[in-house]
Amino acid sequence: MSGRLRAVVERDLRDPFRSRAVWPVLLLFVVFFGGPVALTGGGRPGAQAPGLLNQMQIVVFLFLPLAALQFGYDRVAGPRETGEIRLLLAPPHSRRAFVLGTFLGRAAFTALLVTVGYLVATVAYAAVVGVPDPVRTVGGYLLALALGVAVTGLAVGLSASMSTRGRATITAAAAYLTLLTFWESIPTAVRFVGNGLRAPTGPQPEWAVAFAQTVPTRAYRNLAANLLPNAAPPDIVTAGPPAAVLVLVAWTVVPLAVGIARFERADL
Amino acid sequence: MPALQLDSVSKRFGGVRALDDVSFTVERGEVYGFLGPNGAGKSTTIDILLDYVRPSAGSVSVFGHDAQAEPTAVHARTGILPDATGLTGHLTARQHVRYAVDSKGSDENPLALLDRVGIALDADRTVGGFSKGMRQRLLLACALVGEPDLLILDEPSTGLDPNGARRMREIVREENERGATVFFSSHILEQVAAVCDRVGILSGGALVASDSLDGLRERVGSVGRLTVTLDTPSEAAVAAVRDLAGVSDVRVDGASVSASCPPDRKAAVVDAARRDGADVVDIRTEEASLEELFAAYTEGEEGEVA
Numbered sequence A: 001m002s003g004r005l006r007a008v009v010e011r012d013l014r015d016p017f018r019s020r021a022v023w024p025v026l027l028l029f030v031v032f033f034g035g036p037v038a039l040t041g042g043g044r045p046g047a048q049a050p051g052l053l054n055q056m057q058i059v060v061f062l063f064l065p066l067a068a069l070q071f072g073y074d075r076v077a078g079p080r081e082t083g084e085i086r087l088l089l090a091p092p093h094s095r096r097a098f099v100l101g102t103f104l105g106r107a108a109f110t111a112l113l114v115t116v117g118y119l120v121a122t123v124a125y126a127a128v129v130g131v132p133d134p135v136r137t138v139g140g141y142l143l144a145l146a147l148g149v150a151v152t153g154l155a156v157g158l159s160a161s162m163s164t165r166g167r168a169t170i171t172a173a174a175a176y177l178t179l180l181t182f183w184e185s186i187p188t189a190v191r192f193v194g195n196g197l198r199a200p201t202g203p204q205p206e207w208a209v210a211f212a213q214t215v216p217t218r219a220y221r222n223l224a225a226n227l228l229p230n231a232a233p234p235d236i237v238t239a240g241p242p243a244a245v246l247v248l249v250a251w252t253v254v255p256l257a258v259g260i261a262r263f264e265r266a267d268l
Numbered sequence B: 001m002p003a004l005q006l007d008s009v010s011k012r013f014g015g016v017r018a019l020d021d022v023s024f025t026v027e028r029g030e031v032y033g034f035l036g037p038n039g040a041g042k043s044t045t046i047d048i049l050l051d052y053v054r055p056s057a058g059s060v061s062v063f064g065h066d067a068q069a070e071p072t073a074v075h076a077r078t079g080i081l082p083d084a085t086g087l088t089g090h091l092t093a094r095q096h097v098r099y100a101v102d103s104k105g106s107d108e109n110p111l112a113l114l115d116r117v118g119i120a121l122d123a124d125r126t127v128g129g130f131s132k133g134m135r136q137r138l139l140l141a142c143a144l145v146g147e148p149d150l151l152i153l154d155e156p157s158t159g160l161d162p163n164g165a166r167r168m169r170e171i172v173r174e175e176n177e178r179g180a181t182v183f184f185s186s187h188i189l190e191q192v193a194a195v196c197d198r199v200g201i202l203s204g205g206a207l208v209a210s211d212s213l214d215g216l217r218e219r220v221g222s223v224g225r226l227t228v229t230l231d232t233p234s235e236a237a238v239a240a241v242r243d244l245a246g247v248s249d250v251r252v253d254g255a256s257v258s259a260s261c262p263p264d265r266k267a268a269v270v271d272a273a274r275r276d277g278a279d280v281v282d283i284r285t286e287e288a289s290l291e292e293l294f295a296a297y298t299e300g301e302e303g304e305v306a
Helices: A005-018 A022-040 A051-072 A077-082 A095-128 A134-161 A165-194 A206-212 A216-227 A241-265 B042-049 B071-076 B093-103 B110-116 B132-144 B162-178 B189-195 B213-220 B235-243 B263-273 B290-299
Strands: B004-013 B016-026 B031-035 B057-062 B078-081 B150-154 B181-186 B198-203 B206-211 B224-230 B248-253 B256-261 B280-286
Touching: A005 A022, A005 A095, A005 B093, A022 A051, A022 A095, A051 A095, A051 A134, A051 A165, A051 A216, A077 A134, A077 A165, A095 A134, A095 A241, A134 A165, A134 A216, A134 A241, A165 A206, A165 A216, A216 A241, B004 B042, B016 B042, B016 B057, B016 B198, B031 B042, B031 B162, B031 B189, B042 B057, B042 B150, B042 B181, B071 B078, B078 B132, B093 B110, B093 B132, B110 B132, B132 B150, B132 B162, B150 B162, B162 B181, B162 B189, B181 B189, B198 B213, B198 B290, B206 B213, B206 B290, B213 B290, B224 B263, B235 B248, B235 B256, B235 B263, B256 B263, B263 B280
Parallel strands: B016 B206, B031 B181, B031 B198, B078 B150, B150 B181
Antiparallel strands: B004 B016, B004 B057, B198 B206, B224 B256, B224 B280, B248 B256
């Protein structure tokens, strides 16, 4: 007999409401998702209209990973530091099930934030501009969900790898910067070192471009570009839809798997 | 099959030896008190029983399930009150119990459990404002979920007022009568004496005794306290008692002289007290207090530690 995982999922999904931490974040989602659409009127009208998806991209890219990390980074490391993990694992939940339940609860919460943000943006767009393109809107929404879930997997996986909240905080901050810029700078850093610690010259070699695509924020944008008429993702295999989907899945699963393995081996 | 069985369990944290070759058994239906000073390794032992911490050597089984290989099978039958645990402050007492109830697939009413530990009126308060005693009661309520076959309580009376401590003892007895095995650690001796069938004493990471209280008394071999009350007490009588071989810890309280002594020295104490011609008004003997036993085992003063 094992524990009812649902209790863990529910605990994590409901916690932001019980702690009231959800309300300021929800307010920010409403402002950041709805605000730009309402203020710019969805951009210029006519054939050049950027559309809802185009406007959402930058918001999702900057804001969604931050929220997903913020709500995930301390869910395992925090109780481990305070000792509450003994109480949370007192029912017959295996450590693996506990981390997975935490991930599912938080992923559902992230999905809720994305849904609210997208609903507000869609309503604002419909009010100011007109009915948005349904394929791009739904497609963009699903891509945002996928990015949110991937970063939640990363956050919970990192949290399960860390023994204290302090370490989890630093790791989460590093993870956010990695998603935003660091990952794409790694090839440049490698070239800098390979070039005898001098700035590399010439165009980016193909491997550097290929590597830069393998971060979920970039995968999200590459997939979104496939839905937009005049956006062009780099013409390289790691930017193609199958590779981009694989990147999102890998960033969800690998950190979780590593986190679970480390958590299972740890003395709590 | 015993409820709990530890075989040669050792645990090192880095270079520190927390547990050293600890073996003991707790039978089904027993109330077993796990005694020891702070830092003796009690919580580490419990952490290993529950697979929160892995032993460096040795094995542990609970109802025949290997604690490391089948922790969820162990937890399914066990109610746990962990020591020094944080509690998410923005959740209510009811929400904390609800998590345990839902996790165990039980259909109990959290309020009934909170009522049993005496904090039903605070069920919907967030626990951030709870006193240590209220938190402890809440943790006990969580441990009781699902009528477990085994209760593992780590320092359950920490922070409890006398009423709370009494309620804790009553609940331990009730659960034991229901058929549950109870294993609890404490450094508070009265708690152990009041409810335990057997006690184990842990000192410096090693198990120095595991026996019934009577058995422990016998093995320590000393020491009762004999109190002689005189009609005309005198300095000379006290000095005479002090001079006796095998007698220690002589105290004077008004007309009474008391001393720790083995049974075969009692007559000598009475004789010495009367030496100055005083009449004996009263003689009282007491068994060794648990405190004295505890000191004997953990400080090694008696030299006969098992």
